[in-house]
Amino acid sequence: MDDRIRDVLDQHGRLGVDVGKLDDRADLYEAGLTSHASVNVMLGLEDAFDIEFPERLLRKSTFASVDSIRSALAELSVQ
Amino acid sequence: MTAPVLRSEPSVVDLASEISAQVVAPAAGAVDQEARFPREAFDAIAADGLLSAFVPRAQGGRGASITELVAVTEQLAKSCSSTAMVYAMHQIQVACLVRHGRSPALRQLTHELVDHQLLFASATTEIGIGGDVRTSTCAVESDGTHFSLAKNAPVISYGAYADAIFATARRDPDAQPNDQVLVACRKDSLTLEPTSVWNTLGFRGTCSPGFMLAASGDAGLILDDPYGDISAQTMLPVSHILWSSVWLGMAGAAVDTARKFVRNAARSRPGTTPPGATRLAELMCLYQQFEETVHSAATRYDAIRDDVDALSSMNFAIGMNTLKVGSSNVVVDIISRAMLIVGISGYREDSEFSLGRVLRDAHGAALMVNNDRIIANTAQLLLVAKD
Numbered sequence: 195m196d197d198r199i200r201d202v203l204d205q206h207g208r209l210g211v212d213v214g215k216l217d218d219r220a221d222l223y224e225a226g227l228t229s230h231a232s233v234n235v236m237l238g239l240e241d242a243f244d245i246e247f248p249e250r251l252l253r254k255s256t257f258a259s260v261d262s263i264r265s266a267l268a269e270l271s272v273q
Numbered sequence: 274m275t276a277p278v279l280r281s282e283p284s285v286v287d288l289a290s291e292i293s294a295q296v297v298a299p300a301a302g303a304v305d306q307e308a309r310f311p312r313e314a315f316d317a318i319a320a321d322g323l324l325s326a327f328v329p330r331a332q333g334g335r336g337a338s339i340t341e342l343v344a345v346t347e348q349l350a351k352s353c354s355s356t357a358m359v360y361a362m363h364q365i366q367v368a369c370l371v372r373h374g375r376s377p378a379l380r381q382l383t384h385e386l387v388d389h390q391l392l393f394a395s396a397t398t399e400i401g402i403g404g405d406v407r408t409s410t411c412a413v414e415s416d417g418t419h420f421s422l423a424k425n426a427p428v429i430s431y432g433a434y435a436d437a438i439f440a441t442a443r444r445d446p447d448a449q450p451n452d453q454v455l456v457a458c459r460k461d462s463l464t465l466e467p468t469s470v471w472n473t474l475g476f477r478g479t480c481s482p483g484f485m486l487a488a489s490g491d492a493g494l495i496l497d498d499p500y501g502d503i504s505a506q507t508m509l510p511v512s513h514i515l516w517s518s519v520w521l522g523m524a525g526a527a528v529d530t531a532r533k534f535v536r537n538a539a540r541s542r543p544g545t546t547p548p549g550a551t552r553l554a555e556l557m558c559l560y561q562q563f564e565e566t567v568h569s570a571a572t573r574y575d576a577i578r579d580d581v582d583a584l585s586s587m588n589f590a591i592g593m594n595t596l597k598v599g600s601s602n603v604v605v606d607i608i609s610r611a612m613l614i615v616g617i618s619g620y621r622e623d624s625e626f627s628l629g630r631v632l633r634d635a636h637g638a639a640l641m642v643n644n645d646r647i648i649a650n651t652a653q654l655l656l657v658a659k660d
Contacts, residue, residue, distance in 0.1 A: 254505065
């Protein structure tokens, strides 16, 4: 799952740093994730994992790190 | 601890209403013509302590809600759009300071705001960022004790008259463009080099030319929360609500003018319904919707002002975006309809029913943070937001 999350971040996150070298807990917003790019990341994740983020997960904090994205996906029962 | 409310203390809205009629209205024409800062208005506003209205009572302010600030702003806008917009923009910075400033230096600034009725401006746009205020090129340089900052700002409203300018910048020279902070640049260690003049169609009294800003000071003047959070929870929603209240007041002034005109016409020919009366009735429907929209947005904000999750939600962001776009369009519509009712008397510059100034001002609404940018942002949010 981590690799696929990082793939989505690499494709849509437009980060200012190498996604592969980011710590799981590194703050993605500090790494350059804009609110515009974060919407594309959400869309990319919804497509990659065939899920829909419910409103309660559409928070800045949900997409703050690889870790927090993983927790959100786990909450949606993604293996 | 909350200070007791004195029974004789007039409400902030009553104070604003009085100032609007007695001080703001008589100067509004000259402020517009000369494109000058509404000094007399702000002397009166300061004398009544209204610049610190939003500061909690425990810290010496009036503890006003956003709903009350909306009413104050609306009152001022009925007489002078520029005065009301300057007041709104100041309160937006006060809200950021009160809600996101915890350091001793920022608490000190709040004390001085209360005691000396300081005026706060902001520098959020920057040359070279394409109008996206959520990115910066300039960066704060700080050794942890002192900071310095240089920013090329295309617009700083009433910058030359402000006691502090709240500027956005990257957190440090290595930070990404969106990793921003908000820093209070105090007048005593601030230089402003004008780079343009402010000669515009409307809102002429906001005196908003470009400046090269160079500031330094106590590193504690950097607001404690990241600008991303300040923007989502305070600056953006409070801006859109208070700007909308300026436009609501302007629309209200035009509606009042139309009502007065129709009443006069009715009086001169009793028994005959004046031609503008039906149009006025239609206009009232639109104005009432506008009023409800702005007031309910303020109520919504006050209800969730301490709920970070609700403030950070996508649906709230969409709601605040649509408020701004809707309000900035409807203000032009309402004033234009009022002009049709009043006719040539509204078009004349020398009549008591003149609507020229407020119509010119109204056309600025869609441009201050361009509606096209906000619509594009909303369209993007709608791709993932659920109902």
